[in-house]
Amino acid sequence: MNSQCVRVLGPHVTSQRAPVSAAQSRRRHRRTWQTPCTASGATEAASSPRDGFSIADAELSATFDTLASLVVPPGDPSAGVLAARPTPLGRGLTARQAAPPGAPLLTVELWNTLCVCDDPAGSGGGAFGARALEDWEMVHGPLPPMLQAYILSAHRLAPTPSRAESGWFTRLVAWLLHVTRHGGGVWPLYKRLLPRGHESLMHFLPEERHELQSPELEALAERERDAILGLHASIFSEATGDLRALRLAAAPADTLWAASMVNSRCFADEVAGEALSLVVPCADMANHSSAPNASYRLDADSGSFQLIANRDVAEGEEVCISYLGQNPTKPNTLMLKDHGFVIPGNVNDRVPFSAGDDAQSRALGAPRVAAALRSAPLAAAAARLAKAGGDAAGARRLEAAARSLHPFCGRGGGPLSAAAAAVEKERRTVDALLQQCSDMLASHATTLETDEQLLAGSDDPGTPPLSPRVGAAVAARLERKRLLVAAQSLLTAYAEGL
Numbered sequence: 031m032n033s034q035c036v037r038v039l040g041p042h043v044t045s046q047r048a049p050v051s052a053a054q055s056r057r058r059h060r061r062t063w064q065t066p067c068t069a070s071g072a073t074e075a076a077s078s079p080r081d082g083f084s085i086a087d088a089e090l091s092a093t094f095d096t097l098a099s100l101v102v103p104p105g106d107p108s109a110g111v112l113a114a115r116p117t118p119l120g121r122g123l124t125a126r127q128a129a130p131p132g133a134p135l136l137t138v139e140l141w142n143t144l145c146v147c148d149d150p151a152g153s154g155g156g157a158f159g160a161r162a163l164e165d166w167e168m169v170h171g172p173l174p175p176m177l178q179a180y181i182l183s184a185h186r187l188a189p190t191p192s193r194a195e196s197g198w199f200t201r202l203v204a205w206l207l208h209v210t211r212h213g214g215g216v217w218p219l220y221k222r223l224l225p226r227g228h229e230s231l232m233h234f235l236p237e238e239r240h241e242l243q244s245p246e247l248e249a250l251a252e253r254e255r256d257a258i259l260g261l262h263a264s265i266f267s268e269a270t271g272d273l274r275a276l277r278l279a280a281a282p283a284d285t286l287w288a289a290s291m292v293n294s295r296c297f298a299d300e301v302a303g304e305a306l307s308l309v310v311p312c313a314d315m316a317n318h319s320s321a322p323n324a325s326y327r328l329d330a331d332s333g334s335f336q337l338i339a340n341r342d343v344a345e346g347e348e349v350c351i352s353y354l355g356q357n358p359t360k361p362n363t364l365m366l367k368d369h370g371f372v373i374p375g376n377v378n379d380r381v382p383f384s385a386g387d388d389a390q391s392r393a394l395g396a397p398r399v400a401a402a403l404r405s406a407p408l409a410a411a412a413a414r415l416a417k418a419g420g421d422a423a424g425a426r427r428l429e430a431a432a433r434s435l436h437p438f439c440g441r442g443g444g445p446l447s448a449a450a451a452a453v454e455k456e457r458r459t460v461d462a463l464l465q466q467c468s469d470m471l472a473s474h475a476t477t478l479e480t481d482e483q484l485l486a487g488s489d490d491p492g493t494p495p496l497s498p499r500v501g502a503a504v505a506a507r508l509e510r511k512r513l514l515v516a517a518q519s520l521l522t523a524y525a526e527g528l
């Protein structure tokens with residue numbers, strides 16, 4: 031996947047195994063759906079849905095269990111291992127029982143996913159994706175021929191550069207819109223589990239964007255929204271789109287919704303060199319953690335998609351994966367763009383210092399920068415600070431700050447001359463960088479402390495909580511400020527050691 035692109039959850043695992051024989055799998059597992067559209071056993075929830083969701087928390091668990099009973103292979107050892115619940119990260123998956131490393135936590139048959147080949151015009155010719163679609167139709171019924179042709183096509187209709195290579199994205203959006211509007215069987219149930227709103231940048235309205243306190247993010251939010259609205263008009267709209275005969279999206283909000291669901295919930299994997307993108311019911315309830323206890327894989331041999339324990343998982347523990355797997359350079363700007371939240375202490379973030387020598391870092395190249403950092407005086411200062419106190423997110427911020435500062439001070443990891451003139455010059459550099467940090471902090475409309483208070487919420491029952499999007503914006507700007515403060519303390523510690 032191109033690093034500018036939308037998505038992706040988890041690592042891009044490459045499977046060298048041969049694709050499953052679709053015909054063989056069908057014989058083993060074929061079944062058709064005649065399932066209820068509401069969760070069996072779910073009682074009328076006393077509480078109402080939280081902001082942005084169709085179902086109340088009380089209904090979540092039963093709805094998930096019903097869906098899982100339909101998409102997990104019969105008799106699979108993972109059946110019933112995970113539950114969907116409210117968690118500290120919102121709603122997520124928790125383990126009903128302890129699981130050892132390597133244990134399957136959730137297995138979903140591939141024909142219960144929406145699986146598209148990223149590049150059907152590529153060398154593999156989209157063979158696995160085509161077989162996956164064939165299997166899907168055997169189980170869920172035939173798709174309208176126009177949609178089937180679109181999903182298999184190598185269409186590059188997207189109008190923006192960031193999505194020019196993302197035919198997979200528009201094809202998945204089309205398929206998701208179809209199943210959630212016209213699909214039967216498991217799909218109405220799946221739709222009930224999906225959020226109705228989202229906090230990714232495309233959803234920010236013009237009047238909300240100032241909450242981001244970043245001209246760069248505000249511009250990105252505008253571009254994102256315009257791009258999806260463009261896709262709506264040209265492809266998905268039932269009035270004007272190329273696919274209008276399919277009646278996929280009545281209003282722009284429908285396309286915005288489906289686009290953010292694909293962006294924030296889609297997995298990527300590879301089978302025999304064929305890159306694939308998947309929407310996987312139930313597995314897409316896994317939240318992100320910077321220390322994940324689970325990972326995922328598409329197992330072509332068994333024709334399934336699995337969540338697997340990375341380590342011992344305790345009963346009741348939330349099961350999380352890393353969303354950074356395939357794009358280990360994904361900074362918080364892109365996390366907010368695609369996923370609608372930021373990672374506290376994202377090592378991929380950078381302080382945008384302007385007076386330094388960017389050419390120097392480019393010339394060094396990423397591997398050499400990383401190697402130099404290990405011995406650099408800045409890294410030593412960061413390690414000292416991290417050891418002195420603070421949490422894991424704080425240590426990651428110091429690392430991100432050290433990486434940001436590396437091209438500008440610390441002599442690129444080389445020995446620093448003890449000559450008085452050299453030390454004096456380095457001090458002046460540090461002072462200039464400290465000033466930049468102060469200026470950047472001062473350029474925000476609110477202080478770090480104010481943002482912390484806003485996120486903590488008010489004790490006054492008359493003060494309404496932040497809306498989800500404003501909450502995401504405040505968390506994003508707070509994280510930016512915390513990185514700047516980490517850079518300040520790092521520069522101060524570094525200067526003291528000169």
Ligand SMILES: C[S@@+](CC[C@H](N)C(=O)[O-])C[C@H]1O[C@@H](n2cnc3c(N)ncnc32)[C@H](O)[C@@H]1O
Nearest residue numbers: 119120121294295314315316317318369370371
């Ligand atoms: C794949 S879904 C996970 C399930 C989701 N929490 C739900 O309720 O449907 C991804 C979305 O979950 C939320 N999310 C996942 N990990 C998160 C985290 N570490 N912190 C905050 N929100 C998170 C974000 O809204 C993200 O776009």
